[in-house]
Amino acid sequence: xxxxxxxxxxxxxSDDADQFFEGVEKxxxxxxxxxxxxxxxxxxxxxxxxxxxxxLKIVRCEIISSVKNDHxxxxxxxxxxxxxxxxxxxxxxxxxxxxxxxxxxxxxxAEQYAGFTEVEDxxxxxxxxxxxxxxxxxxxxxxxxxxxxxxxxxxxxxYCLGAVNRDCWYLYTLNPLPxxxxxPMLSTNEGxxxxxxxxTDLDPEIMAIFTKEECLNATEATKKxxxxxxxxxxxxxDFLFEPCGYSMNGVSKNNSHEVxxxxxxxxxxxxxxxxxxxxFETNVPASSYKEIIGKVLDTxxxxxxxxxxxxxxxxxxxxxxxxxxxxxxxxxxWNRRDVQQISFKNYDLTYAFYTKFxx
Amino acid sequence: xxxxxxxxxxxxxSDDADQFFEGVEKxxxxxxxxxxxxxxxxxxxxxxxxxxxxxLKIVRCEIISSVKNDHxxxxxxxxxxxxxxxxxxxxxxxxxxxxxxxxxxxxxxAEQYAGFTEVEDxxxxxxxxxxxxxxxxxxxxxxxxxxxxxxxxxxxxxYCLGAVNRDCWYLYTLNPLPxxxxxPMLSTNEGxxxxxxxxTDLDPEIMAIFTKEECLNATEATKKxxxxxxxxxxxxxDFLFEPCGYSMNGVSKNNSHEVxxxxxxxxxxxxxxxxxxxxFETNVPASSYKEIIGKVLDTxxxxxxxxxxxxxxxxxxxxxxxxxxxxxxxxxxWNRRDVQQISFKNYDLTYAFYTKFxx
Numbered sequence: 001x002x003x004x005x006x007x008x009x010x011x012x013x014s015d016d017a018d019q020f021f022e023g024v025e026k027x028x029x030x031x032x033x034x035x036x037x038x039x040x041x042x043x044x045x046x047x048x049x050x051x052x053x054x055x056l057k058i059v060r061c062e063i064i065s066s067v068k069n070d071h072x073x074x075x076x077x078x079x080x081x082x083x084x085x086x087x088x089x090x091x092x093x094x095x096x097x098x099x100x101x102x103x104x105x106x107x108x109x110a111e112q113y114a115g116f117t118e119v120e121d122x123x124x125x126x127x128x129x130x131x132x133x134x135x136x137x138x139x140x141x142x143x144x145x146x147x148x149x150x151x152x153x154x155x156x157x158x159y160c161l162g163a164v165n166r167d168c169w170y171l172y173t174l175n176p177l178p179x180x181x182x183x184p185m186l187s188t189n190e191g192x193x194x195x196x197x198x199x200t201d202l203d204p205e206i207m208a209i210f211t212k213e214e215c216l217n218a219t220e221a222t223k224k225x226x227x228x229x230x231x232x233x234x235x236x237x238d239f240l241f242e243p244c245g246y247s248m249n250g251v252s253k254n255n256s257h258e259v260x261x262x263x264x265x266x267x268x269x270x271x272x273x274x275x276x277x278x279x280f281e282t283n284v285p286a287s288s289y290k291e292i293i294g295k296v297l298d299t300x301x302x303x304x305x306x307x308x309x310x311x312x313x314x315x316x317x318x319x320x321x322x323x324x325x326x327x328x329x330x331x332x333x334w335n336r337r338d339v340q341q342i343s344f345k346n347y348d349l350t351y352a353f354y355t356k357f358x359x
Numbered sequence: 360x361x362x363x364x365x366x367x368x369x370x371x372x373s374d375d376a377d378q379f380f381e382g383v384e385k386x387x388x389x390x391x392x393x394x395x396x397x398x399x400x401x402x403x404x405x406x407x408x409x410x411x412x413x414x415l416k417i418v419r420c421e422i423i424s425s426v427k428n429d430h431x432x433x434x435x436x437x438x439x440x441x442x443x444x445x446x447x448x449x450x451x452x453x454x455x456x457x458x459x460x461x462x463x464x465x466x467x468x469a470e471q472y473a474g475f476t477e478v479e480d481x482x483x484x485x486x487x488x489x490x491x492x493x494x495x496x497x498x499x500x501x502x503x504x505x506x507x508x509x510x511x512x513x514x515x516x517x518y519c520l521g522a523v524n525r526d527c528w529y530l531y532t533l534n535p536l537p538x539x540x541x542x543p544m545l546s547t548n549e550g551x552x553x554x555x556x557x558x559t560d561l562d563p564e565i566m567a568i569f570t571k572e573e574c575l576n577a578t579e580a581t582k583k584x585x586x587x588x589x590x591x592x593x594x595x596x597d598f599l600f601e602p603c604g605y606s607m608n609g610v611s612k613n614n615s616h617e618v619x620x621x622x623x624x625x626x627x628x629x630x631x632x633x634x635x636x637x638x639f640e641t642n643v644p645a646s647s648y649k650e651i652i653g654k655v656l657d658t659x660x661x662x663x664x665x666x667x668x669x670x671x672x673x674x675x676x677x678x679x680x681x682x683x684x685x686x687x688x689x690x691x692x693w694n695r696r697d698v699q700q701i702s703f704k705n706y707d708l709t710y711a712f713y714t715k716f717x718x
Contacts, residue, residue, distance in 0.1 A: 142523075143523075146523070146524050150524060156524065157522035157524065157525060157696075157697070158522055158523045158524040159519075159521075159522060159523065160518075160519045160523060162518075163516035163517055163518060163534065164501075164502075164505070164517045164518065164519060165505050165509060165515065165516065165517040166516060175522065175696065175697070177694060177696070177714075325702070335536060337516075337534065337536070338516070338534070338701075339701070339702050340699065340700065340701045340702075341699065341700040341701075342697075342698070342699045342700075343684070343698050343699075355536070
């Protein structure tokens with residue numbers, strides 16, 4: 001499928017494969033449940049730290065920092081982030097990590113230490129890689145990832161949103177038949193939402209902030225870029241890599257505001273110009289995501305970006321998808337190339353892809 | 360990606376590959392335009408019949424019957440159908456035909472005989488095949504089809520709707536950047552809509568109608584199944600294959616009703632129980648497709664089906680997508696497994712997939 005232009009681009013790139021880093025993350029989010037009446041005692045945070053560390057070895061990354069509040073343990077990893085709360089596990093890892101290989105061991109740990117016997121909901125997603133050829137099994141192709149997931153989840157359904165021959169975004173989730181007569185899902189009893197913005201072709205001057213050349217440490221980079229202003233009242237755990245690269249987790253300050261309880265945000269930055277990539281993710285509820293999206297775009301000034309919004313029926317954010325459907329342009333700078341909506345049992349998903357106006 | 364069950368099913372199937380027929384059609388729809396002020400003289404129906412016949416040789420099928428009205432020439436082919444009107448060309452072919460191979464010659468004929476120098480819009484779509492392994496190049500894989508189309512159309516965008524690891528539906532269309540400042544498209548000046556229902560696992564008693572064993576000829580099959588009742592006031596051109604299989608085209612009777620001018624319907628039936636497949640397609644405008652969808656389902660009683668609805672802004676049908684979004688069940692018989700919406704420059708598309716309740 002590669003045009004001559006792509007071919008020459010590829011061969012040029014393989015010359016500097018050593019310098020390349022895949023910023024695009026694999027994002028795994030699992031909601032656990034149990035049929036046990038003692039569900040209130042079940043808690044993923046009972047899994048010992050040493051067990052989490054062994055799990056991450058399988059994924060090919062490690063914990064480098066952590067922060068917590070009453071609702072969530074947030075870990076900065078050598079490759080992105082991990083969030084552990086009572087019944088939700090989030091693992092977001094970039095580079096050539098292999099998060100799907102930890103699925104089976106994770107299900108065992110969730111049962112053994114946390115008392116969870118069921119996977120109530122699962123979301124595995126990622127943008128198309130810039131260099132799929134550098135990935136390792138089972139992450140070289142979405143079909144490969146789907147094949148592995150299908151062996152574990154009979155109700156799994158795999159989707160591709162956006163144009164498969166341009167920028168797109170893959171998702172695997174559970175989509176069981178309605179008549180399975182399952183126990184009503186807990187997640188339908190609580191509002192939940194996730195906003196993710198995946199950006200490429202970023203402003204080189206802004207990307208320079210996330211290098212040891214320009215900033216002494218992560219705190220300086222966070223302030224200089226204005227990352228601490230995107231969502232206020234967050235305890236920030238940030239890390240500036242050597243010689244460049246940046247990760248941050250934010251968790252809501254205890255008792256900062258009831259609506260923010262259990263909220264997180266996370267940003268990961270690959271600043272190199274040839275393969276610049278920034279991801280932003282949060283589960284902060286809002287009646288509109290217009291302001292947060294605007295702040296993120298002003299902070300990073302991407303050439304292209306995807307926006308995905310998941311909302312369930314109880315989410316205060318559930319009308320924000322209508323905003324995206326109307327916004328064929330954002331900030332008089334970005335044109336929408338694609339917009340798609342999809343409905344699952346508990347969640348509605350909106351996907352949009354924008355590119356900057358040609359200069 | 361194949362499970363053990365699928366593997367054994369596949370090996371069993373390859374034993375009877377000779378008996379297998381791929382009912383799933385490849386559907387190509389092209390809207391032509393010209394920058395010439397004399398566009399009113401441009402007409403695809405000026406392409407000589409002999410040239411169309413040569414074109415279809417490349418596709419590996421031939422004309423077996425035809426009917427026309429003032430707006431449209433409708434051909435029943437040895438493998439499905441072809442519709443030629445002033446500036447719209449539709450080719451729908453099943454089996455192991457190769458419609459994408461006729462694209463370049465078709466563009467030449469459109470210029471040479473009909474005076475069209477531009478492709479204004481293009482839609483290439485199909486359901487996932489039952490037996491992709493039996494297809495020939497370039498139709499063995501959607502990636503292969505996309506690669507060919509990408510060589511011809513710089514603004515092409517490829518999508519997959521529905522679950523890629525279950526039943527899904529592929530689409531390639533043009534999705535140019537807004538700022539290309541192209542001439543406004545003619546199609547935005549006329550209402551247009553297409554409803555397609557692709558059905559599998561059909562009722563064997565109904566499928567038996569479409570065999571020479573049960574019916575003497577196509578007219579008998581059409582009446583017995585009630586196909587003539589689905590959309591009234593159509594001139595019907597139908598064909599019953601030996602020993603089984605059925606195709607029909609309907610074009611609106613001249614002056615039957617202004618709103619039906621240029622309307623068509625087409626149905627193709629592969630009745631064999633092991634791989635039964637029925638497709639229904641029409642561009643009839645309606646404020647709701649509920650009634651037509653209901654009639655089609657009552658006529659064929661499928662185990663599973665996909666519904667796709669394309670509507671542009673001037674289409675009276677444009678609100679029918681909202682109906683599909685609400686219909687998690689149809690007729691207390693079918694459950695919705697998937698629903699997706701996607702917006703293109705001129706068209707909105709809704710895709711839904713339903714399966715029958717387990718008995």
